[in-house]
Amino acid sequence: GQNIDQPTEMTATEGAIVQINCTYQTSGFNGLFWYQQHAGEAPTFLSYNVLDGLEEKGRFSSFLSRSKGYSYLLLKELQMKDSASYLCAVDSNYQLIWGAGTKLIIKP
Amino acid sequence: DADVTQTPRNRITKTGKRIMLECSQTKGHDRMYWYRQDPGLGLRLIYYSFDVKDINKGEISDGYSVSRQAQAKFSLSLESAIPNQTALYFCATGDRLTSNTGELFFGEGSRLTVL
Numbered sequence: 035g036q037n038i039d040q041p042t043e044m045t046a047t048e049g050a051i052v053q054i055n056c057t058y059q060t061s062g063f064n065g066l067f068w069y070q071q072h073a074g075e076a077p078t079f080l081s082y083n084v085l086d087g088l089e090e091k092g093r094f095s096s097f098l099s100r101s102k103g104y105s106y107l108l109l110k111e112l113q114m115k116d117s118a119s120y121l122c123a124v125d126s127n128y129q130l131i132w133g134a135g136t137k138l139i140i141k142p
Numbered sequence: 143d144a145d146v147t148q149t150p151r152n153r154i155t156k157t158g159k160r161i162m163l164e165c166s167q168t169k170g171h172d173r174m175y176w177y178r179q180d181p182g183l184g185l186r187l188i189y190y191s192f193d194v195k196d197i198n199k200g201e202i203s204d205g206y207s208v209s210r211q212a213q214a215k216f217s218l219s220l221e222s223a224i225p226n227q228t229a230l231y232f233c234a235t236g237d238r239l240t241s242n243t244g245e246l247f248f249g250e251g252s253r254l255t256v257l
Contacts, residue, residue: 038184065244076146076232076248077185121184125244132184 036060038133040122045139046112054107054136056122064125068096068107071119071135080107080120114140145169148233148249156257161220163252165233173236174216175246176200176208178229185232191216223256230254 038058046052058066065084069077083089083098083105095108107120119135146167155161165174173192177185177200187200191210205227207219220227230253234246 079245134184
């Protein structure tokens with residue numbers, strides 16, 4: 035079967051750094067996506083990785099290791115507005131397989 | 143105005159009723175998708191379409207049907223709603239899944255409650 039695992043919930047402090055992990059087992063791999071979803075709102079695209087390594091975009095970075103079936107999203111200088119769910123999704127044979135999402139709670 | 147618009151945003155209905163959720167987009171994308179989201183579960187694909195009149199089943203198509211009569215519109219129907227179809231439904235559009243980023247653009251969601 036195809037499976038994506040993410041922690042259900044994480045808590046971090048405003049101004050700190052947090053790393054959200056995602057592990058996957060899929061029949062194919064054409065890339066991995068991270069989306070942000072605020073409560074009751076639509077998911078919005080954050081990042082895409084298809085090659086191994088780190089992609090940096092402002093305060094957010096995403097890392098991929100295809101051999102390990104592993105990715106993480108790194109959020110720096112956390113702000114209260116970063117409180118949201120973070121969804122990991124893998125393009126497996128041109129179908130997106132979604133993780134259940136990680137709810138990130140930011141405390142002052 | 144939103145690029146991907148869903149109507150209605152909220153709907154409460156009774157078991158056995160027919161419901162239609164509509165999605166329209168102004169992004170000019172070929173690909174359109176319907177997902178449902180339940181607490182503790184990932185987004186699950188119901189149906190998708192790569193072009194007008196092209197319809198493909200997703201992982202949970204039973205109990206649902208769709209129509210793609212125009213490039214900009216993709217509607218989802220529940221012929222006879224049941225309580226376990228209570229969920230948040232999202233429409234999404236995309237250009238090519240493996241283009242540059244292949245990102246999807248989501249509508250704001252339609253919250254459906256079946257009593």
